[in-house]
Amino acid sequence: MRVALFPGDGIGPEVIAEAVRVLEVVCGDAIEYDIGLVGGTAYKQTGHPLPPETLEVARAADAILFGAVGDPDCDNLERALRPEQAILGLRKHLELFANLRPATLFKELADASTLRPEVAAQIDLMIIRESNGDVYFGEKGMRKTATGRREGYDIMSYNEDEVARIARVGFETARARRGKLCSVDKANVLETSQLWRDVVIEISAEFPDIELSHMYVDNAAMQLVRNPGQFDTIVTGNMFGDILSDQASMCAGSIGMLPSATLNASKQGLYEPIHGSAPDIAGTGKANPLATILSAAMMLRYSLGMAAEADRIERAVAKALENGARTADLGGKLSTSQMGDAVLAAL
Numbered sequence: 001m002r003v004a005l006f007p008g009d010g011i012g013p014e015v016i017a018e019a020v021r022v023l024e025v026v027c028g029d030a031i032e033y034d035i036g037l038v039g040g041t042a043y044k045q046t047g048h049p050l051p052p053e054t055l056e057v058a059r060a061a062d063a064i065l066f067g068a069v070g071d072p073d074c075d076n077l078e079r080a081l082r083p084e085q086a087i088l089g090l091r092k093h094l095e096l097f098a099n100l101r102p103a104t105l106f107k108e109l110a111d112a113s114t115l116r117p118e119v120a121a122q123i124d125l126m127i128i129r130e131s132n133g134d135v136y137f138g139e140k141g142m143r144k145t146a147t148g149r150r151e152g153y154d155i156m157s158y159n160e161d162e163v164a165r166i167a168r169v170g171f172e173t174a175r176a177r178r179g180k181l182c183s184v185d186k187a188n189v190l191e192t193s194q195l196w197r198d199v200v201i202e203i204s205a206e207f208p209d210i211e212l213s214h215m216y217v218d219n220a221a222m223q224l225v226r227n228p229g230q231f232d233t234i235v236t237g238n239m240f241g242d243i244l245s246d247q248a249s250m251c252a253g254s255i256g257m258l259p260s261a262t263l264n265a266s267k268q269g270l271y272e273p274i275h276g277s278a279p280d281i282a283g284t285g286k287a288n289p290l291a292t293i294l295s296a297a298m299m300l301r302y303s304l305g306m307a308a309e310a311d312r313i314e315r316a317v318a319k320a321l322e323n324g325a326r327t328a329d330l331g332g333k334l335s336t337s338q339m340g341d342a343v344l345a346a347l
């Protein structure tokens with residue numbers, strides 16, 4: 001198997017290093033790695049956040065393990081050259097449209113959640129975020145109003161095929177879980193959302209065994225902290241999913257715990273922690289590598305056909321937590337590499 005490794009910026013290289021240590025123990029020679037430049041690091045060395053060589057490595061790989069991108073030095077560059085374009089570009093070029101973000105509370109971390117432990121203990125949900133369309137990919141720009149005032153605009157749109165394919169991923173995922181799918185939209189205000197809701201209802205005819213419900217995004221944000229246990233699988237658009245999944249992560253303890261997968265139709269996937277490059281802690285050894293280690297486990301399961309190895313990694317993470325291993329974000333003192341050591345010891 002060929003895995004493209006894109007460490008990126010900030011804490012990206014630090015957390016990727018720990019995931020690779022774990023993969024080397026679990027998979028040995030079964031995986032070969034090709035390293036590529038992305039983000040601010042790539043911009044500084046090549047003049048582009050997603051250079052053509054990196055895209056080539058990505059296309060040739062069975063899966064991509066991605067750290068994070070984002071560099072404050074690059075915040076004033078024109079948008080097309082900013083580090084974040086690397087991730088958007090990979091999603092677009094490889095047609096990675098289905099972003100799967102599980103949020104499960106490891107029982108050992110019940111006290112790290114900002115929710116009351118009995119509420120937090122119920123969290124076991126999967127958020128499926130469409131990641132190839134919506135307002136992030138629409139026409140955007142700055143213009144002047146008739147009175148000469150500055151105006152920014154970003155166009156939100158989905159076509160029915162885009163909604164249908166992500167809806168099917170939602171129904172199939174719910175089928176492999178507890179059989180409940182909640183579609184989140186803002187159909188009371190947005191035409192894009194009205195089409196979303198209509199198409200999800202049409203596709204539901206193919207999945208009569210799945211219990212479908214609909215929720216407005218503002219209510220969903222509230223329900224996620226009020227009673228997260230009511231959710232099994234959530235399917236939603238790119239922007240709403242971006243926000244709700246970060247919220248779910250905090251409910252589950254820390255943003256440093258949550259993995260994600262973004263798949264295309266041929267199940268080639270990009271795997272990454274949901275957090276960013278965390279420039280505030282980069283280089284201090286404070287980053288929690290578990291989200292990236294758990295992303296590597298998802299990669300083994302969804303793209304490389306190594307479910308047993310994925311289970312081993314997830315069990316080792318649970319064991320390390322059970323043994324008391326905690327980085328600073330979880331209220332402990334372990335450094336990034338010490339957390340990696342704890343997972344290796346559990347393996």
Ligand code: NAD
Nearest residue numbers: 068069070071255256275276277278279280281287288329
């Ligand atoms: P962030 O996720 O980088 O950080 C938010 C907060 O969480 C920070 O306080 C950070 O220290 C903490 N944090 C994040 N990951 C952690 C970890 N593994 N262990 C411990 N603490 C952790 O989000 P931000 O600060 O909004 O963004 C920073 C940069 O990352 C920006 O340039 C942004 O555009 C970029 N970003 C990239 C991605 C990506 O690569 N997919 C995702 C989100 C943000």
